[in-house]
Structure formats: C-alpha cells, structure tokens
Amino acid sequence: MAALADEHEREPALIAFLVTASGVSLAGIGAPFWGLLAGALAALALRARRR
Numbered sequence: 001m002a003a004l005a006d007e008h009e010r011e012p013a014l015i016a017f018l019v020t021a022s023g024v025s026l027a028g029i030g031a032p033f034w035g036l037l038a039g040a041l042a043a044l045a046l047r048a049r050r051r
Helices: 007-022 031-050
Strands: none
Touching: 007 031
16 A cells, blocks of 8 residues: 555556566566566656656
C-alpha cells in the first residue's frame, strides 16, 4: 500500500509487482529480477515523459 501512495511512482510499482507476481522466468533468471528491471525501466520512461 505504501508503494502505491506516491502518485508519481504508482505505475512503476504496479508494473514491478505484476511482473514479479507473474512468475516469468527468462534465460534462467527468475521473476523478481525481471520485476525490478521492469519497474526501473517504467520509472525511467515515465520520468523522461514528464520532462
């Protein structure tokens, strides 16, 4: 709930959660890594779009 409280970080937090919860595993790397990567990329993309 705390991760979704900040309006500017809501979408990246939700994306990270959904990718992690999906259980996707690519190249032998588990979902937690891909969730963090997806959340970080989403945060960077949204930050660049706001500028």
